[in-house]
Amino acid sequence: xxxxxxxxxxxxxxxxxxxxxxxxxxxxxxxxxxxxxxxxxxxxxxxxxxxxxxxxxxxxxxxxxxxxxxxxxxxxxxxxxxxxxxxxxxxxxxxxxxxxxxxxxxxxxxxxxxxxxxxxxxxxxxxxxxxxxxxxxxxxxxxxxxxxxxxxxxxxxxxxxxxxxxxxxxxxxxxxxxxxxxxxxxxxxxxxxxxxx
Numbered sequence: 001x002x003x004x005x006x007x008x009x010x011x012x013x014x015x016x017x018x019x020x021x022x023x024x025x026x027x028x029x030x031x032x033x034x035x036x037x038x039x040x041x042x043x044x045x046x047x048x049x050x051x052x053x054x055x056x057x058x059x060x061x062x063x064x065x066x067x068x069x070x071x072x073x074x075x076x077x078x079x080x081x082x083x084x085x086x087x088x089x090x091x092x093x094x095x096x097x098x099x100x101x102x103x104x105x106x107x108x109x110x111x112x113x114x115x116x117x118x119x120x121x122x123x124x125x126x127x128x129x130x131x132x133x134x135x136x137x138x139x140x141x142x143x144x145x146x147x148x149x150x151x152x153x154x155x156x157x158x159x160x161x162x163x164x165x166x167x168x169x170x171x172x173x174x175x176x177x178x179x180x181x182x183x184x185x186x187x188x189x190x191x192x193x194x195x196x197x
Contacts, residue, residue, distance in 0.1 A: 002027075004037045011041035011048070020048060024056040031061050038065045038092055040073075042080035049084040057086045063110070065090035070098050082107050096124050111142045 004010060004027065010020055027035045039045050045064065049057040056062055064086040068074035074093070081089050082104075089107060093100070094114035105111065115124030 001034045001036060004035055009039050009041055010037065011039040011044040013041070013044070017048070017052065021052050024053050024062075027062055028056045028059050031059070034061050034063065036063045036065060036090065038067060038090075040067045040077070042066045042077035046080045046084050049086060054085065057084060060087045062086075063088040063090050065092055065110075067091075068093045068100065068103075069095070071100060075100060075103065078103060078108070095122070097122055113142060 004023070009015075010023060027033070027037075045066070049064065057064070064081065064084060066074075066077040066081045068077060068091050078091065081091070088109050090110035090112065091103075091108055092112045094112060095116040096113055097116075116122050
């Protein structure tokens with residue numbers, strides 16, 4: 001998996017359209033790789049995938065995604081992504097620092113959720129002082145990354161521990177159907193894990 005522009009944004013207003021098309025042509029031809037293209041400039045992404053990048057939107061090895069960091073800026077990007085004719089669409093919801101409530105996941109194939117990590121990491125939204133009660137079982141379109149924790153207070157379980165616990169729960173009889181599970185219910189993502197039931 002190759003993450004395109006991990007420290008920048010190829011859809012930034014100062015990046016020439018011809019350059020974006022050139023990059024898309026190159027990754028379109030490299031079918032032996034999977035590319036994740038992530039942006040905060042969802043309107044430009046939408047407009048180009050409908051026009052000059054339509055050839056790349058049809059490629060299953062190119063995943064198109066938007067960042068969803070909060071309700072004000074991030075949540076509106078989801079609709080822009082849902083409006084593009086891409087084969088694979090994903091959301092990067094990290095760091096999750098505020099409760100986003102329920103999100104419509106119609107036509108979203110993959111969701112990455114995570115908190116901050118490292119010294120001074122702020123707690124993930126909705127976590128309080130307790131670890132999440134619900135982690136999506138294997139098969140759900142959600143990847144839980146670093147949970148994060150405050151400088152002071154109890155140590156939170158790692159993402160690896162949470163995935164291990166989720167795997168144990170799934171093998172104990174919980175559903176592993178895509179679109180089901182504690183965080184994904186009826187095709188909708190509930191992003192307040194402490195309230196998920």
